[in-house]
Amino acid sequence: MIRRVDPRRPALITPQGLRRIVLGGTEGERGLRLAAVSHAAAKRPRLATPSERAAGCLLVLVHPDSGSLDEHAREAIAAAALLARPDEAVIALMPWPQAPDDPEVQASALDAAALGIDRLELLPVNAATSPEALAEAVAARWQALAPRLTLAPDRGDDGELGRRLAVRQPLACAAGVVEIADGRVRVRDLGGVRRAAADATAALDGLDLLLLARQVARTELPFTGLGECQVLPAPAPRALPGLVDLGVIAGQAQQVALEEADFILAAGNGVTDVPLFLALAEALGAAVGASRVAVDDGRFARSQQIGATGRTVQARGYLAMGISGAVQHLQGIRECRHVLAVNTDVSAPMVQRAELTVVEDVQALMRELLALLQAEQAAAPAASSTPIPSLKAA
Template identity: 50%
Template structure:
């Protein structure tokens, strides 16, 4: 028998390539078209479908308060629950206090079909109740939803009492045929859906697979005589706040070696102090300052992570934070990838530079 010799196929190193959506060069075998650009649509996320185009013959109403023009995660979850609860012929209607400057696209992304946006009048329960009572009679929604925390919880309870509506609080699961609520010391109980629903955290995923019509309607709070006079609020020192309540958190990881300078910077900024598990285990910070799945879950407006690599458990604890800023020497650290803004630098140098800047600006402001 004759032996047949086969020549191994070689891969041409100069064969054509394209740039992938992720920006990397991807070799395409078997093509001879040379270098070409990827289609523009390849870099764009797929458009979400519209939940319902109407016409609507019913409504689900949701009420939320924004802080500095932004909704927190609890409010977003309440809006998502309203969108999931609404049927195809039901409009998702919202009353948003403190969102008077939002865009229609933002409302659509929240899966809202229509939103009444107005400036927050502050602690003015009677004015807000007058507005909600008028909308309740005018729009006749099937349910009215509130997040069961803060101003939303207070307003929801007041509204249910004033209108003598059925109400369920601390709801952890909701469907068209029933609601599951948490009972202190007694597990859970299942009820028929009430007219007023106050929702616990985690009741719905705010990342919905669809969008709403996003129509915005400007409004004003009703004129009403208040029974309580608002004397303003007193800001507690950050050191006295629980991490879950802090709006600004300065967190240290294994990369922070000058702890006194770090604490001095936190005091100058008026920030609460957080830490990674490694920094806590080393004894540099207290256990109650630990952030993460095995510590505290926080939802600050700004979270500054200094020298924190970003373990999965730590990232889980900051997923509700609005803005994350990372300072790290490792540009490939998971925290840097998670952050909205990253500074690739030594933490000690950053701490001293920021401290000097704040002190200089403080002197200029006082002079």
């Protein structure tokens, strides 16, 4: 009888993340740690010196999304880390709602080192900070850092801030960059009335600012950043003559395009009470989506269909009600950050995709959830100016 070697015998994990078996030893950890050992532990920082002593830097402008960074921002940071020279630091300048109590804890929460950030600079802002004041503070920081190259995602607040910076300095800017390779950048030209759509290229050395489209760089890096963090002084208030800030008015979620929605409530074949579903969506402030089966049945409009044959969404929260999860539907929600599911079939593909699943009848759960929302609003009527619809009204 040949004795088998125990693959789970005690072993030691080296600083490089390798599993080393000591023959005859009894100390160490048992189990196959190959899947559990993170490859990030074996990665080394790209920059060997502190960021303050770096020979130069690349600057990335990103806005947080509810306290974290979305995939587009992570791709811009990864692109900067890949373009940086060995002696250049990658600095991420991020407007932050308020100054954190512990900057190092905040940098760790954002996974700054794993993203390739050598120094994270937080710029405290609030609702009263005007875009002009923010642009002025960013321009002052840009002049102090003198980065070789500045990058930002070409969308929303990041794209606007980058364009304001380009006008102030001024900077040679390339917007809508879809590829960076061989010292050149490729920009998608959508064309115009008298010309067809085509791509244009430009030399990277002649540019100061890159506004990146999606999927320009992969976020999996072979190295890490230093993960340092610094809190900058808040921008000075700047009054604009002739303008009065009346604050922000929340819009109706149902009027927002599904591609831009932050929270989506989606219905599948398991939703039979459509008025109840719509009342819940309005109470939650969620955009309404649907599966192809629900749309084909005539319960929802074709513009509300989510999937490969409908709309591709990237919401921060996606609540699937009674959706089994066909392949084409899962393709449409692959970029959603948090997916929740309500279903009675625990073997449904949507249950496997969801981070949290509630095994319950959809109609019963919607009634209870709507009742809780109505009770919460009744207890604090001053907290909300929009009444939550009742079942009768729905």
